[in-house]
Amino acid sequence: MQGPNMARGFFITLEGGEGSGKSTQARLLVERLCAEGRDVLLTREPGGTPLGERIREIILSSRPSADAEFLLFSAARAEHVASKISPALAGGRWVVCDRYLDSTRVYQGDLAGIDAGLLRTVEQHVVRTARPNLTLILDLPPETGRARATARGALNRYDAEQMAYHERIREGFLAIATTEPQRCTVIDASRDAEAVAHDVWQAVASRFALPTG
Numbered sequence: 001m002q003g004p005n006m007a008r009g010f011f012i013t014l015e016g017g018e019g020s021g022k023s024t025q026a027r028l029l030v031e032r033l034c035a036e037g038r039d040v041l042l043t044r045e046p047g048g049t050p051l052g053e054r055i056r057e058i059i060l061s062s063r064p065s066a067d068a069e070f071l072l073f074s075a076a077r078a079e080h081v082a083s084k085i086s087p088a089l090a091g092g093r094w095v096v097c098d099r100y101l102d103s104t105r106v107y108q109g110d111l112a113g114i115d116a117g118l119l120r121t122v123e124q125h126v127v128r129t130a131r132p133n134l135t136l137i138l139d140l141p142p143e144t145g146r147a148r149a150t151a152r153g154a155l156n157r158y159d160a161e162q163m164a165y166h167e168r169i170r171e172g173f174l175a176i177a178t179t180e181p182q183r184c185t186v187i188d189a190s191r192d193a194e195a196v197a198h199d200v201w202q203a204v205a206s207r208f209a210l211p212t213g
């Protein structure tokens with residue numbers, strides 16, 4: 001499908017702690033982009049491919065060592081990039097991904113202690129040119145995220161961690177936003193979904209010159 005003159009699509013990722021509204025906002029953003037006539041792939045990590053979804057189940061149901069968990073997430077991402085994300089971008093589609101490389105930097109790097117140099121080497125090898133053009137960091141107090149996730153249903157083993165752990169996750173994402181301000185936009189995700197979606201759209205529209213109304 002890809003012609004030599006076909007413009008590459010844009011790649012947007014949503015990041016943030018548990019219950020911050022990533023999946024909700026990803027869905028709303030895709031609806032809005034489609035309404036603007038864009039061809040969009042909505043996907044998520046870990047998962048996004050049949051192999052990735054199986055790896056996701058293994059990670060959530062087992063307690064792999066930190067190294068094994070990092071490599072499993074990276075394997076799922078390699079498959080996701082090669083079979084879905086890169087082909088979509090090359091074909092001119094937009095891609096919206098619910099969690100991506102920043103989650104690995106925070107959960108496996110900051111929290112689980114995977115060496116930063118190793119993490120970057122593997123990240124570069126796995127993502128290659130599939131780098132996000134825009135990353136929306138949904139920020140809210142961890143207590144608020146926990147209350148939402150609890151109201152939604154059973155907590156997974158990351159959700160169930162202590163508040164100090166969730167506070168470190170929040171700080172990890174905010175530190176990335178500070179380091180890479182040209183890629184990352186922090187969104188106040190503590191408000192109702194409609195208000196958050198408004199700010200998400202403002203960020204996307206201004207970044208990609210789309211209508212803001």
Ligand SMILES: Nc1ncnc2c1ncn2[C@@H]1O[C@H](COP(=O)(O)OP(=O)(O)OP(=O)(O)O)[C@@H](O)[C@H]1O
Binds near residue numbers: 018148
């Ligand atoms: N702005 C909001 N205000 C109140 N509740 C919300 C808001 N956004 C989402 N919710 C609800 O909170 C719960 C968590 O939202 P969602 O699943 O979108 O978060 P998430 O970041 O994808 O969570 P996870 O990290 O567990 O995947 C859902 O039940 C959702 O309907």
Ligand SMILES: [Mg+2]
Binds near residue numbers: 023024098
């Ligand atoms: Mg989600």
